[in-house]
Amino acid sequence: MKLKNKEVENLVFRSYLEEIMHKKKFLKMNRYVQHGNTSCLLHSIAVAYYSYRFSKFLKIKVHEKELIRGALLHDYFLYDWHAKYNPSKNVGKHGFIHPKIALFNAYRDFNINTIEADIIKKHMFPLTFEAPKYKESIIVCLVDKVCSLYEVFNKNAYAHITKEVITTKKERRVVARRLNPYY
Ligand SMILES: [Fe+2]
Ligand SMILES: [Fe+2]
Secondary structure, X not given: OOOOHHHHHHHHHXXXXXXXXXOHHXXXXXXXXXXXXXXXXXXXXXXXXXXXXXHHHOOOXXXXXXXXXXXXXXXXXXXXXXXXXXXXXXXXXXXXXXXXXHHHHHHHHOOOOHHHHHHHHHOOXXXXXXXXXXXXXXXXXXXXXXXXXXXXXXXXXXXXXXXXXXXOHHHHHHHHOOOOOOO
């Protein structure tokens, strides 16, 4: 059986996704809302998936592993940013400070390299002043903004992603679990 390009690409995406989804700490992102009804976990998977698809669509040669892993961890800040008292309140506004918190957490929990770190640290550009250095960081910075807007206006965002790349029962259960605001 011959696989189509997109099927092969989805398998590549899945292999990197699986590697990170095995870490329980990464799944903690499912506890927090990003925009609308979308959890930080699903938001991050979507940003990674569309960053990857975008690079394929435009035939941009990228470091695929770094692009996907960096995007998966770009919002790995691990708190509810909507809560009145959240950890970022002590140090600055969430929009400015969360890339640094996500980077700190990613260094602590994952073995990230320079490109992955740049993706995480600079994804909020131009709100944060340092411009992305690598094409992988630029792609994630752009796709993150489009995904964020989409989530604000769609209550059931990314149902198709769940079908295409979140394929095991266990993963589906994790992603579909109801967000618990009291964690
Ligand atoms: Fe972010
Ligand atoms: Fe994001």
